[in-house]
Amino acid sequence: MTTLSASRPATISVRDALRAEPGRRVSIHGWVRTRRDSKADGGLSFLAVHDGSCFDPIQAVLRASLPNYEQEVLHLTAGCSVEITGELVASQGKGQSVEVNVDPAPEKGGAIRVLGFVDDPDTYPVAQKRHTFEYLREIAHLRPRTNTFGAVARVRHTLAMAVHRFFHERGFFWIHTPIITASDCEGAGQMFRVSTLDAVNMPRTKDGQPDYAQDFFGRQAHLTVSGQLNVETYACALSKVYTFGPTFRAENSNTSRHLAEFWMIEPEIAFCDLAGDADLAEAFVKYLFKAVLEERPDDMAFFNERIDTTVIKTLEFLIETPFERMTYTDAVSTLEKCGEAFEYPVKWGVDLQSEHERCLTERIVKKPVILMNYPKDIKAFYMRLNDDGRTVAAMDVLAPKIGEIIGGSQREERLDVLDRRLDEMKLSKADYWWYRDLRRYGTVPHAGFGLGFERLIQFATGMANIRDVIPFPRTPGNAEF
RNA sequence: UCCCCGAUAGCUCAAUGGUAGAGCGAGCGGCUGUUAACCGCUAGGUUCUAGGUUCGAGUCCUAGUCGGGGAGCCA
Numbered sequence: 001m002t003t004l005s006a007s008r009p010a011t012i013s014v015r016d017a018l019r020a021e022p023g024r025r026v027s028i029h030g031w032v033r034t035r036r037d038s039k040a041d042g043g044l045s046f047l048a049v050h051d052g053s054c055f056d057p058i059q060a061v062l063r064a065s066l067p068n069y070e071q072e073v074l075h076l077t078a079g080c081s082v083e084i085t086g087e088l089v090a091s092q093g094k095g096q097s098v099e100v101n102v103d104p105a106p107e108k109g110g111a112i113r114v115l116g117f118v119d120d121p122d123t124y125p126v127a128q129k130r131h132t133f134e135y136l137r138e139i140a141h142l143r144p145r146t147n148t149f150g151a152v153a154r155v156r157h158t159l160a161m162a163v164h165r166f167f168h169e170r171g172f173f174w175i176h177t178p179i180i181t182a183s184d185c186e187g188a189g190q191m192f193r194v195s196t197l198d199a200v201n202m203p204r205t206k207d208g209q210p211d212y213a214q215d216f217f218g219r220q221a222h223l224t225v226s227g228q229l230n231v232e233t234y235a236c237a238l239s240k241v242y243t244f245g246p247t248f249r250a251e252n253s254n255t256s257r258h259l260a261e262f263w264m265i266e267p268e269i270a271f272c273d274l275a276g277d278a279d280l281a282e283a284f285v286k287y288l289f290k291a292v293l294e295e296r297p298d299d300m301a302f303f304n305e306r307i308d309t310t311v312i313k314t315l316e317f318l319i320e321t322p323f324e325r326m327t328y329t330d331a332v333s334t335l336e337k338c339g340e341a342f343e344y345p346v347k348w349g350v351d352l353q354s355e356h357e358r359c360l361t362e363r364i365v366k367k368p369v370i371l372m373n374y375p376k377d378i379k380a381f382y383m384r385l386n387d388d389g390r391t392v393a394a395m396d397v398l399a400p401k402i403g404e405i406i407g408g409s410q411r412e413e414r415l416d417v418l419d420r421r422l423d424e425m426k427l428s429k430a431d432y433w434w435y436r437d438l439r440r441y442g443t444v445p446h447a448g449f450g451l452g453f454e455r456l457i458q459f460a461t462g463m464a465n466i467r468d469v470i471p472f473p474r475t476p477g478n479a480e481f
Numbered sequence: 482u483c484c485c486c487g488a489u490a491g492c493u494c495a496a497u498g499g500u501a502g503a504g505c506g507a508g509c510g511g512c513u514g515u516u517a518a519c520c521g522c523u524a525g526g527u528u529c530u531a532g533g534u535u536c537g538a539g540u541c542c543u544a545g546u547c548g549g550g551g552a553g554c555c556a
Contacts (some may be wrong), residue, residue: 036515046515059516077507093514122507122525123491129506130517131492134548189555226556252482253554264556407556452556465549477547 008085008111015053022090022098025109031145032080033057034128035073045073046093049082052150055298059091059099060084062112066104072114077121078128079145086110133468140472140481148307151299152469155292156457162291163244163265163453166284172240172267177227179246182217183431190250191222192260223248228266228448229382229435232411235268235446236438242267244453252476256465259454261474268448274384274393274410277447278370281397281406282323284451285368289315292460300461308462310401315460318399323368328352328391331360331371338364351378354403361400368399381421382435383409384445395449405459408449415439 009025017026030051038044043064050057062073076082086102087110093099102110118124125139126146136143143149164174180194196216197203203211212220227243234241243266250260267280293300293315304312326334335346335356340363344353352360352371361369373391376383383392393410412418418439422429429436457469467473472481 034516036513036518038513038515039511040514044514048516061514091514093516095516120491120507124507125491127492127506128517129492135492138548247556249555251554254482255552255554256550258555262556404556450556455556 008083013053014049014051014056014058017058017088017100018054018056018096018098020088020098022088024088026086026088026100028058028060028084028100029115030057030082030084032076032078032082034078035076037074043069045069045076047076047082047084049084050150052144052153055147055151055154055302056096059093059096060086060102060112061099062102063104063110066102066110066112068112068114073112075117076114077118077124079118079121079124079126081115083113083115085112133465137467137473138480144471147302148463149468151296151302152457152461152463153471154299155296155303155461156469158292158295159288159453159457159460160244162288162295165291166287167240167242167267170240172242173234173238175227175231175234175238175241175243177224177230177243177245179224180217180221181224181230182219182221183229189225190252191225192248192250194221194223225249226264226266226450228268228450231266231268231448232446233434233438235270235448236442236444239270240267241269254476256467257455257458259466259470259473259475262466262470263453264450265453265456266448266450268446270444270446272410272447273445274372274395274447277408277410277449278323278325278372278395278397281395281408281449281451282368282370285397285405286319288456289460290319293319303461303463307464311460311462314401318368321367323370323397324365325370325372326360326365327372328374331369334364335359349375349377357398357403358400361398366400368397371396371398376421379409381425381427382411382418384412385417385421393447397449399459405455406449406451408447410445410447413439413443413445415443 008027010027011029012020012026014028014030017028020026028049028051030049033048033050036046038046045062047060047062048057049060062069066073084100084102086100087108088098089101091097091099101108102112104110126142131146136146136149144153167174197210197214203214205211215221224247226247227245231241231243245263246261247264248261251258269276269280293312300312329348331352332346332348338359340359342353342355344355346356361367372395373386374394376385376390376392379392379394383394385392395408396404397406399405412421415436418436419429422432454466454469457463458466461469463469467475
């Protein structure tokens with residue numbers, strides 16, 4: 001990092017300072033969390049300063065002999081930005097092992113410079129008190145300064161890095177599938193239109209419809225709802241690939257588990273069947289949760305204390321427990337026999353409700369379950385038809401408490417079967433011409449799955465609302481910031 | 482999209498149809514190697530918007546806006 005002044009020691013992050021050996025002169029840049037004053041030792045102020053590099057702030061002990069003590073230090077409030085130079089020392093107080101002693105004596109050379117005060121501390125939106133998440137959502141530009149949102153941001157980063165590391169270590173290539181898609185055939189929900197046509201003076205065809213031939217791409221275009229079909233093309237050339245990027249759904253669903261813009265991870269593996277897909281999914285989830293526990297113990301301890309007191313136990317259980325594998329058909333008959341009274345009755349052919357999934361994972365099997373081979377009529381056209389003719393090679397990973405965390409399938413690699421499925425679902429073969437080409441030219445068995453990144457973060461942190469695990473949530477009626 | 486709940490000080494919330502309050506935060510002072518600090522004082526309000534009922538509306542009625550919970554759909 002560039003130093004702002006030649007006479008100061010190099011800037012050190014709060015994270016590194018908290019781990020460093022006492023005795024060293026350091027400079028810290030950060031923001032004030034709290035200030036406490038004392039008349040002891042001729043006058044002291046204690047500043048908690050954070051810079052986001054780790055969960056904990058560092059304590060700076062400011063001496064009243066500082067030239068700007070009366071004028072500036074005694075007016076520091078939450079949110080002020082400061083540059084602190086001093087000596088790392090073992091703390092005399094409880095609650096921290098090291099602190100920065102800021103003593104202006106010539107042999108100490110301590111100093112504090114205020115880079116920015118807070119206008120009108122009375123109305124500073126991130127006052128030093130508890131705030132509701134609903135309120136903090138309205139100040140999404142300031143909420144990363146809080147404990148919770150700082151911790152979420154670090155965990156989100158850690159998980160993203162772990163995703164790439166997991167695949168990289170296993171020889172997967174990261175494929176950047178397009179954000180804008182002109183194919184209207186991804187079939188995973190309502191799409192956002194991408195257009196440069198003048199909405200007021202819309203060019204029309206003879207029959208009065210908007211004339212998309214005059215649009216930017218010469219045809220209708222949308223934001224992607226899934227990179228899967230595109231990434232399959234790379235799996236059928238590079239064998240092991242994945243996408244990890246933003247996706248968009250224009251569904252008018254307003255829940256704590258849905259966003260209009262979210263990030264999705266979709267691996268795709270050639271020469272792989274459903275069992276191999278399930279094995280990969282299990283290893284993947286375990287790797288990610290292990291990474292976050294190992295790399296962010298400070299943030300996880302916070303989530304476990306303040307957000308969800310079972311979150312660490314839940315993650316540890318997921319990591320060490322082999323997942324149960326069960327067919328959809330067996331799951332349905334098990335649920336039918338379990339004697340539980342469901343709001344929605346279970347029977348073969350219907351999709352499982354969340355109450356069914358919870359009963360299965362929490363009361364019957366008591367561990368994560370990978371359900372396989374669902375009825376073809378409740379699943380997508382590209383899933384491989386099983387020999388029984390009525391189920392497809394699909395799998396969902398279900399976990400106790402958290403429900404579905406992954407959905408995947410072996411893809412239909414046989415052109416004639418794929419075409420029959422397209423016909424059955426009244427989809428146009430012409431629209432899928434390039435997808436069908438993969439089956440015409442050297443087709444191979446392949447499989448993959450999808451995992452919603454924000455839901456993963458919810459599971460890992462215990463955060464209840466998905467709007468609080470993405471920096472700037474987009475939901476129906478809200479694209480502020 | 483459907484059902485339910487809510488909107489009052491910077492924030493979290495009180496207030497029988499009759500003078501709008503508290504806690505936290507903030508400011509000032511006191512005390513203390515402090516750390517969810519503590520003690521005292523002070524300031525802070527177009528009660529979401531627009532109509533309506535009433536002698537009188539934060540409170541009741543209508544519509545709207547925004548937020549939350551649940552459902553559906555899914556990731």
